[in-house]
Amino acid sequence: MSDGKRLIVIGMDGLDWSVVDVLMEQGKLPHFGEAITAGASWVLRSTTPPVTPAAWSTLFSGVPPREHGVFDFTAREAGRYRFRLCSATDRQAEMIWTLASERGRRVVVLNVPMTYPATPVNGIMVSGMDAPDLPGAVSPRAALATVLARSPCYTVDAMSHWFAERKVFFTNLWKMHRARHRLAMSLVEKADPELFICVYVIADRVQHVAWRDPPTEEVTTAYEALDAVLGDYLDRLRPEDELLLISDHGFQRLEAEICLNKVLSDAGLLVLDRSRCRTLLAKVRQRWVHTRSVAERPDGWWSLPPRALWFDAVDWPRTRCVAFGLYGNLVINLRGRDPQGVVDQRRESASLLGDVEDLVSSILGERGEIRVHPIAWDHGSQRRISPPDAVVEMAGYRVATWGGREFYAPAIVGANAEGHTGVHSPEGVCLAVGPAFGSGSGRRGQADALDIAPTILELLGLTQRRALPGRLLMGR
Numbered sequence: 001m002s003d004g005k006r007l008i009v010i011g012m013d014g015l016d017w018s019v020v021d022v023l024m025e026q027g028k029l030p031h032f033g034e035a036i037t038a039g040a041s042w043v044l045r046s047t048t049p050p051v052t053p054a055a056w057s058t059l060f061s062g063v064p065p066r067e068h069g070v071f072d073f074t075a076r077e078a079g080r081y082r083f084r085l086c087s088a089t090d091r092q093a094e095m096i097w098t099l100a101s102e103r104g105r106r107v108v109v110l111n112v113p114m115t116y117p118a119t120p121v122n123g124i125m126v127s128g129m130d131a132p133d134l135p136g137a138v139s140p141r142a143a144l145a146t147v148l149a150r151s152p153c154y155t156v157d158a159m160s161h162w163f164a165e166r167k168v169f170f171t172n173l174w175k176m177h178r179a180r181h182r183l184a185m186s187l188v189e190k191a192d193p194e195l196f197i198c199v200y201v202i203a204d205r206v207q208h209v210a211w212r213d214p215p216t217e218e219v220t221t222a223y224e225a226l227d228a229v230l231g232d233y234l235d236r237l238r239p240e241d242e243l244l245l246i247s248d249h250g251f252q253r254l255e256a257e258i259c260l261n262k263v264l265s266d267a268g269l270l271v272l273d274r275s276r277c278r279t280l281l282a283k284v285r286q287r288w289v290h291t292r293s294v295a296e297r298p299d300g301w302w303s304l305p306p307r308a309l310w311f312d313a314v315d316w317p318r319t320r321c322v323a324f325g326l327y328g329n330l331v332i333n334l335r336g337r338d339p340q341g342v343v344d345q346r347r348e349s350a351s352l353l354g355d356v357e358d359l360v361s362s363i364l365g366e367r368g369e370i371r372v373h374p375i376a377w378d379h380g381s382q383r384r385i386s387p388p389d390a391v392v393e394m395a396g397y398r399v400a401t402w403g404g405r406e407f408y409a410p411a412i413v414g415a416n417a418e419g420h421t422g423v424h425s426p427e428g429v430c431l432a433v434g435p436a437f438g439s440g441s442g443r444r445g446q447a448d449a450l451d452i453a454p455t456i457l458e459l460l461g462l463t464q465r466r467a468l469p470g471r472l473l474m475g476r
């Protein structure tokens with residue numbers, strides 16, 4: 001791609017077709033209507049699990065989570081019984097902006113989750129939600145002045161659990177959104193990018209706390225704001241430009257949270273050393289108070305202490321399986337691989353996963369379905385973090401593994417502690433407008449998160465360094 005042609009990629013975290021369709025029918029999203037008619041659209045199958053860091057990592061690398069290694073906000077440290085927050089430095093994949101930069105394309109990358117610390121690109125990168133502060137989130141460092149000059153109120157994010165009051169959360173969320181879009185508009189016009197990427201997060205943030213069917217006023221307002229965002233890009237689109245709009249997952253009603261580690265511990269698959277639990281109790285109480293106090297600070301989320309503490313109480317030589325992460329990652333304590341492993345991979349792994357599936361299935365009963373997906377990965381490969389051995393998929397449910405409190409939870413199934421009403425669904429949105437895509441047939445096909453990176457590289461005229469598994473969207 002050259003001669004001033006631009007590829008504009010708009011990410012809308014958590015954007016869901018069901019809401020788009022309802023609001024479009026009410027005439028509330030004119031620009032979505034315009035784009036769907038002018039271009040092509042797909043239901044975009046997310047990653048398993050459909051969680052933000054895993055999905056964006058796949059969307060912009062073209063490889064599945066078992067290769068790039070990011071399955072959730074937390075990960076297991078390779079070869080150890082430790083779980084911690086993960087970051088872009090843990091990811092094992094070449095991102096499209098790195099390849100595009102190396103081949104001399106001018107690049108702008110704004111607010112993509114899991115891009116902290118910001119990496120050098122041929123242009124500018126401002127990291128997304130996992131960045132603890134703005135200075136470390138901007139590459140090159142000197143561009144921080146540009147960011148603040150063009151959008152003085154720019155902040156990395158605004159999450160509901162940072163704020164004690166819902167009203168204050170929404171005020172900060174809108175302020176953050178307006179500042180983000182202001183910077184994006186300035187860069188798309190003045191930085192002359194050949195590849196422009198910006199991720200907007202209001203749909204995700206609002207749907208977590210205000211999801212209902214039909215859409216609530218808060219959700220409607222967020223979608224109308226995103227429609228205005230899309231309109232601003234469509235206004236600036238030149239005839240030769242291409243535009244892709246993608247979401248990393250959709251949304252659905254949150255039925256309940258399940259304390260997966262309590263399920264495992266009640267079944268004897270996870271064993272706690274009670275003596276260590278007692279000595280830990282004081283520490284834990286202290287840690288919990290600390291967590292609550294930092295959580296109320298606007299900069300608090302990323303300064304939370306590592307969530308490894310509770311796993312210190314696990315009696316590993318008697319434990320077969322543990323869960324971590326928000327969407328049910330399972331680690332099997334494998335003999336030969338793990339320091340105190342007890343499970344024989346060849347003879348016992350599959351039946352162990354079958355037991356977990358049966359256990360959760362009997363708890364959910366009529367209320368929901370569960371599937372346990374084994375994750376095949378190379379145990380011998382050099383990694384800082386290890387993929388889980390399986391991922392639990394439960395439509396409408398989220399796993400309560402927050403800080404490990406679930407080991408002692410009074411009930412296995414409960415409401416979300418933060419009052420969330422929405423949870424990720426595996427089906428996101430993909431829309432494309434531009435000469436490569438033709439105009440809308442009204443048909444909405446199926447696409448996969450793996451398809452996005454190869455499509456972007458093709459549109460930029462770049463050859464992949466190695467074959468990616470996804471299929472091009474052009475002509476589909």
Ligand SMILES: [Zn+2]
Pocket residue numbers: 013014051052204248249
């Ligand atoms: Zn997301």
